[in-house]
Amino acid sequence: MFLRPTLQAVHLPPEGKPMDRVFVQAWDEMNAFLGTRVPHLTVGFSFGGLLAAFAPSPLRLSVCSPWSQLTPDAIQRAASRPEWRVLHGEEDTLVPPSQHLQLLPDAIPVTLDPTGTHDFDAWMPRIVDWIYASWDAFQVSK
Numbered sequence: 001m002f003l004r005p006t007l008q009a010v011h012l013p014p015e016g017k018p019m020d021r022v023f024v025q026a027w028d029e030m031n032a033f034l035g036t037r038v039p040h041l042t043v044g045f046s047f048g049g050l051l052a053a054f055a056p057s058p059l060r061l062s063v064c065s066p067w068s069q070l071t072p073d074a075i076q077r078a079a080s081r082p083e084w085r086v087l088h089g090e091e092d093t094l095v096p097p098s099q100h101l102q103l104l105p106d107a108i109p110v111t112l113d114p115t116g117t118h119d120f121d122a123w124m125p126r127i128v129d130w131i132y133a134s135w136d137a138f139q140v141s142k
Contacts, residue, residue, distance in 0.1 A: 019069050026051055043131060045120055046095065049086070053078035059138045060084045063127060064118055066095045067103040079105045083138055087130050089116020089123065 030051050041059045044052030049065030053075075060083065067075060078084060086104060088097045090112050101110055111130060116123045 023050065023069070027054070030055070041131075041135065046118065053084055058083055059135065061087065061131060061134055063087045063120065064089055064092050064095050064116070065100070067100040070103075072103070075103060076105065079108055083141075084108060085134050086110045087116070087127065088112055089118065090114050091117045094118040 038056045040057060042052045042055035042057040043061045045063045046065060049062030050070060052060045052062050086108055088101055090097055095118060097112060104110060113126055
């Protein structure tokens, strides 16, 4: 399952709505979409990466996500489950890596793409390569 910023709660949040409420609404939307299915892989882009960290999938991948939107306890809960990986673009000015990656526990595998930005379509081939490499590493670890 791929989560891009298309969930209603994330794409058009009401102005002034607290971020924790936006997250809960997006979580509910994602779960309504999933129903009882558990995808083998969840990839989340930006805010979707926050959701991906908590998805029921055995492999969870987050791309350029604003970790400062979550509490340290929430990040620790996501990190307590194995097989969560993070990719971030070093050139991302919307979600600067210097402000967000430092919030992640050291145990989380983080890949920093030297020319990646928040324009995901522009570097999608490298994102896809990272997804494939993450999937291959996941398969080997099983």
